[in-house]
Amino acid sequence: MANEKPKNKDSIGRTFLVVFILCLVCSIVVAGSAVGLKPQQQEQIMLDKQRNILDVAGLLQPKMTASEINALYDSRITPKLLNFKTGELSDGKAKYDLNDELRSDETSIALSPAEDLAKIRRRANSAEIYLVKDDAGEVSKIILPVYGSGLWSIMYAFVAVDADGVTVRGITYYSHGETPGLGGEVDNPQWRAQWNGKKLFNEQGVAAIKVVRSGTTDSPYGIDGLSGATLTSNGIQSMFDFWLGDNGFGPFLKKVREGALKNG
Numbered sequence: 448m449a450n451e452k453p454k455n456k457d458s459i460g461r462t463f464l465v466v467f468i469l470c471l472v473c474s475i476v477v478a479g480s481a482v483g484l485k486p487q488q489q490e491q492i493m494l495d496k497q498r499n500i501l502d503v504a505g506l507l508q509p510k511m512t513a514s515e516i517n518a519l520y521d522s523r524i525t526p527k528l529l530n531f532k533t534g535e536l537s538d539g540k541a542k543y544d545l546n547d548e549l550r551s552d553e554t555s556i557a558l559s560p561a562e563d564l565a566k567i568r569r570r571a572n573s574a575e576i577y578l579v580k581d582d583a584g585e586v587s588k589i590i591l592p593v594y595g596s597g598l599w600s601i602m603y604a605f606v607a608v609d610a611d612g613v614t615v616r617g618i619t620y621y622s623h624g625e626t627p628g629l630g631g632e633v634d635n636p637q638w639r640a641q642w643n644g645k646k647l648f649n650e651q652g653v654a655a656i657k658v659v660r661s662g663t664t665d666s667p668y669g670i671d672g673l674s675g676a677t678l679t680s681n682g683i684q685s686m687f688d689f690w691l692g693d694n695g696f697g698p699f700l701k702k703v704r705e706g707a708l709k710n711g
Contacts, residue, residue, distance in 0.1 A: 498516055500605060522580075548571035555571045562694055563689075576589060586708045593686055599630070602682065612647075612648075612701070613647055614645070615646070626679075633673070638673070647687075657684065658671075
């Protein structure tokens with residue numbers, strides 16, 4: 448008995464048990480935090496979306512609080528669901544999620560290589576657009592969501608178009624992964640400002656907006672390309688070629704130019 452060795456309390460089994468218990472506790476804490484914080488995360492996502500829409504509509508003021516943003520959005524912005532096939536507008540869904548729409552063959556279509564100018568592979572059958580009302584309650588602008596491949600990422604933007612269906616009044620890229628100082632200059636206020644007043648279509652109704660090299664933007668359709676970011680600039684051009692075409696907002700904007708929103 449005097450020579451009996453003490454049992455090794457640090458056995459491999461005991462170590463694995465401790466690790467397992469720690470992992471289980473950590474998993475429960477992380478999962479609980481994720482579930483508990485989800486409502487706040489969803490609220491923040493919605494607030495950020497509203498802020499971007501108000502910004503591109505020219506309505507956002509500096510240092511607005513969350514409640515002020517919510518109130519202004521509710522009073523001036525009306526979401527609508529555009530059916531690409533029919534060109535008709537309906538009341539927006541309570542929760543429209545583009546990623547959810549793109550996952551199903553029932554709510555989206557695959558694009559052929561010839562159709563897929565923006566390199567997005569699929570297009571949802573509907574899009575959530577936003578009508579901007581002026582002080583008199585008339586539609587003054589339309590906010591369109593556009594997206595397409597840049598150099599490193601899918602770039603997502605909102606474009607504000609006058610109720611004439613032709614004139615751009617603003618653009619904001621709210622999500623992208625382009626190189627800072629190069630393709631990331633889509634965030635530069637000076638680059639964004641040049642879009643104001645540019646024309647999406649020529650007098651014949653043909654999509655005419657062009658991202659061109661610096662110094663050749665005198666045309667009402669010309670947008671200065673991003674210096675040193677040719678592939679990002681090409682991506683922006685391809686994005687607009689797609690979304691202004693027959694598979695994008697082209698047919699809807701034709702209806703707008705013909706007066707479809709005058710009563711609405």
